[in-house]
Amino acid sequence: MVRxxxxxxxxxxxxALVVAMLIPRQPAVENTxxxxxxxxxxxxxxxxxxxxxxxxxxxxxxxxxxxxxxxxCHSLRHVAFRDLTELGFTAPEVKAIAKNWAIEVPSVNPDxxxxxxxxxxxxxxxxxxxxxxxxxxxxxxxxxPPDLSLMTKAREGHAEYVHGLLTGxxxxxxxxxxxxRPGPGLYYNPVYANLNIAMPPPLVAEGxxxxxxxxxxxVDQMAQDVSAFLIxxxxxxxxxxxxxxxxxxxxxxxxxxxxxxxxQNIWADKKAKPLPQx
Amino acid sequence: MSFPWxxxxxxxxxxxxxxxxxxxxxxLVYNAxxxxxxxxxxxxxxxxxxxxxxxxxxxxxxxxxxxAMHYAANGAIAFDSVEHIMRDVNSGWLLRxxxxxxxxxxxxxxxxxxxxxxxxxxxKAPREMIWLLGVVIxxxxxxxxxxxxxxxxxxxxxxxxxxxxxxxxxxxxxxxxIREWLLGGYAPDNAALNRFFSLHYLLxxxxxxxxxxxxxxxxxxxxxxxTGVDVKGPQDTVPFHPYYTAKDGFGLGVFxxxxxxxxxFMPNALGHPDNYIPANPLSTPAHIVPExxxxxxxxxxxxxxxxxxxxxxxxxxxxxxxxxxxxLFVLPWLDTxxxxxxxxxxxxxxxxxxxxxxVLVLGWLGQAPAEEPYVRLSQFCAAYYxxxxxxxxxxxxxxxxxxxxPMSISASVLHGEAQESAPFxxxxxxxxxxxxx
Numbered sequence: 001m002v003r004x005x006x007x008x009x010x011x012x013x014x015x016a017l018v019v020a021m022l023i024p025r026q027p028a029v030e031n032t033x034x035x036x037x038x039x040x041x042x043x044x045x046x047x048x049x050x051x052x053x054x055x056x057x058x059x060x061x062x063x064x065x066x067x068x069x070x071x072x073c074h075s076l077r078h079v080a081f082r083d084l085t086e087l088g089f090t091a092p093e094v095k096a097i098a099k100n101w102a103i104e105v106p107s108v109n110p111d112x113x114x115x116x117x118x119x120x121x122x123x124x125x126x127x128x129x130x131x132x133x134x135x136x137x138x139x140x141x142x143x144x145p146p147d148l149s150l151m152t153k154a155r156e157g158h159a160e161y162v163h164g165l166l167t168g169x170x171x172x173x174x175x176x177x178x179x180x181r182p183g184p185g186l187y188y189n190p191v192y193a194n195l196n197i198a199m200p201p202p203l204v205a206e207g208x209x210x211x212x213x214x215x216x217x218x219v220d221q222m223a224q225d226v227s228a229f230l231i232x233x234x235x236x237x238x239x240x241x242x243x244x245x246x247x248x249x250x251x252x253x254x255x256x257x258x259x260x261x262x263x264q265n266i267w268a269d270k271k272a273k274p275l276p277q278x
Numbered sequence: 279m280s281f282p283w284x285x286x287x288x289x290x291x292x293x294x295x296x297x298x299x300x301x302x303x304x305x306l307v308y309n310a311x312x313x314x315x316x317x318x319x320x321x322x323x324x325x326x327x328x329x330x331x332x333x334x335x336x337x338x339x340x341x342x343x344x345x346a347m348h349y350a351a352n353g354a355i356a357f358d359s360v361e362h363i364m365r366d367v368n369s370g371w372l373l374r375x376x377x378x379x380x381x382x383x384x385x386x387x388x389x390x391x392x393x394x395x396x397x398x399x400x401x402k403a404p405r406e407m408i409w410l411l412g413v414v415i416x417x418x419x420x421x422x423x424x425x426x427x428x429x430x431x432x433x434x435x436x437x438x439x440x441x442x443x444x445x446x447x448x449x450x451x452x453x454x455x456i457r458e459w460l461l462g463g464y465a466p467d468n469a470a471l472n473r474f475f476s477l478h479y480l481l482x483x484x485x486x487x488x489x490x491x492x493x494x495x496x497x498x499x500x501x502x503x504x505t506g507v508d509v510k511g512p513q514d515t516v517p518f519h520p521y522y523t524a525k526d527g528f529g530l531g532v533f534x535x536x537x538x539x540x541x542x543f544m545p546n547a548l549g550h551p552d553n554y555i556p557a558n559p560l561s562t563p564a565h566i567v568p569e570x571x572x573x574x575x576x577x578x579x580x581x582x583x584x585x586x587x588x589x590x591x592x593x594x595x596x597x598x599x600x601x602x603x604x605x606l607f608v609l610p611w612l613d614t615x616x617x618x619x620x621x622x623x624x625x626x627x628x629x630x631x632x633x634x635x636x637v638l639v640l641g642w643l644g645q646a647p648a649e650e651p652y653v654r655l656s657q658f659c660a661a662y663y664x665x666x667x668x669x670x671x672x673x674x675x676x677x678x679x680x681x682x683x684p685m686s687i688s689a690s691v692l693h694g695e696a697q698e699s700a701p702f703x704x705x706x707x708x709x710x711x712x713x714x715x
Contacts, residue, residue: 015586016582078358156551234554241375249538256528
């Protein structure tokens with residue numbers, strides 16, 4: 001009885017699928033965005049690989065790019081000023097960075113209770129450039145600049161995508177269909193999934209920031225540096241994780257080897273000795 | 279335990295004797311996973327995965343309890359509380375990555391465990407109850423994993439909850455009210471997040487309870503083995519401890535190495551980048567995909583694209599998806615072959631491997647976009663899945679002529695398969711060439 005019911009149920013499911021399989025399909029339409037899309041190029045970061053470490057000089061340069069370029073529109077709300085000590089800044093330097101930050105931190109006037117702002121201190125998170133989403137959209141042609149804290153983990157392609165996007169702005173190709181051309185307030189960037197992005201090209205010219213360590217601030221260099229910085233903001237415990245991982249794997253290899261010999265030792269009297277093959 | 283030659287617990291000291299007379303817990307452990315449980319001596323490494331699944335559950339419970347101390351189940355701050363764990367809680371990154379990857383590894387070992395049961399016929403008499411309880415555990419795991427994935431309240435959390443609770447709206451007439459009742463609202467929100475957290479904390483302990491029943495049921499007939507032949511005497515078994523505790527210790531080490539490679543070196547490889555974007559009910563992700571361990575079932579859901587027999591495609595998909603798991607409950611009665619191990623089932627063996635490939639391809643198709651050729655291929659693979667269990671398996675069991683079984687476990691271990699008894703359930707089978715095992 002069970003088998004008869006099962007057979008009939010199976011038959012019905014299979015028939016539903018066979019009917020679906022046989023129904024003719026609309027011919028696939030080639031997706032314009034897909035056709036013109038460009039994959040971000042490969043970039044090597046010091047933090048890559050099992051033994052990867054942050055290049056602190058590069059993180060500081062990347063922070064400078066964030067501060068002087070990105071921070072005008074993008075928040076970094078999961079990162080605090082105090083975290084900058086991990087980039088090699090000293091405590092007084094961090095204090096100065098917080099104090100001189102262009103955007104002040106929302107606060108309350110202690111005398112009147114009215115909303116107010118104050119200078120940032122190291123324990124503050126990086127303040128958002130906009131009071132709220134409406135203000136952000138109003139200032140950006142109705143586009144919302146996303147928070148950058150987790151950007152390198154929140155996109156397919158990770159830091160390479162960020163670098164690719166920052167360096168990916170092009171003139172729209174001549175054969176681009178009209179409906180895929182950038183509208184008003186949009187910019188052609190084939191690394192971006194739908195080709196047209198609301199963010200104006202942020203890194204436009206060599207020397208847009210001047211690095212204190214003498215590194216040549218090409219557009220590609222600035223894009224790499226800020227991408228490396230955003231790897232750190234997304235995963236500040238990366239070095240600790242990889243260092244711990246190497247120790248854990250070494251320990252487990254040793255422990256597992258010992259466990260293997262213990263297993264072999266315990267089973268020594270039970271392992272069959274196969275008869276010689278005829 | 280049923281084997282008469284099982285070692286008996288004898289308390290050695292006055293203290294253990296005192297305990298044994300009042301609460302014989304050491305005796306229980308001794309009989310369950312100690313020297314008092316005789317196990318077939320010929321188990322291969324596929325028999326490690328039961329213990330590994332238990333270890334994975336333990337790992338999930340420990341890391342989960344600590345994460346719950348820092349997590350806030352509130353739609354406004356859930357996402358930020360997870361980032362707080364990642365950044366400010368001591369070793370919080372380790373706890374969270376271990377928990378997130380632990381779920382994946384729990385499913386990996388459970389899929390291996392289920393696959394072993396399928397290949398070696400561990401679901402057959404007298405072990406049907408073990409199998410049924412196992413399917414219950416699998417269903418509870420899926421519910422727990424789904425609700426856990428919602429908790430970080432990222433984009434995939436939110437839209438996954440939207441899609442999965444949407445299954446219930448496929449039920450005719452009462453579907454939409456049921457969905458709203460489950461969610462506590464018209465869309466996933468604080469009410470849903472809170473109850474998912476509550477249930478996500480509860481269900482692992484329910485799983486642990488059903489595992490106790492699973493092991494209890496296992497100890498009645500004892501473990502199956504790669505030959506599928508019943509234990510005939512003491513020469514066929516070894517005590518669980520120290521023989522299989524030692525082997526499981528080694529297996530656990532290998533498991534932890536693989537697990538650590540993910541936790542420490544590619545912790546987000548099995549996740550989806552969109553879940554690092556906070557939940558936004560106004561912005562639908564380009565592709566909503568579940569976690570990898572649900573992809574084969576998701577592919578089955580998506581493969582029903584036409585209304586058939588006046589039933590809408592969506593309802594077909596939902597019925598098929600739940601049916602694809604529920605049919606495992608009747609598996610012991612669909613497979614009527616008296617031979618357990620597929621080593622001796624020349625025909626079924628090929629269908630088994632076809633099923634494994636089919637499920638792997640379904641998993642790949644689960645994340646593919648809904649366009650050709652993926653849709654037709656997933657329809658073909660889903661059709662094979664149902665045909666395999668509901669149509670092919672009963673027929674194969676009828677027409678197959680199994681290979682001769684070894685006389686006993688010890689015979690197969692000590693003498694290869696040269697000495698053979700008459701095949702169980704099939705007469706007049708041509709002799710197969712002997713080979714050393």
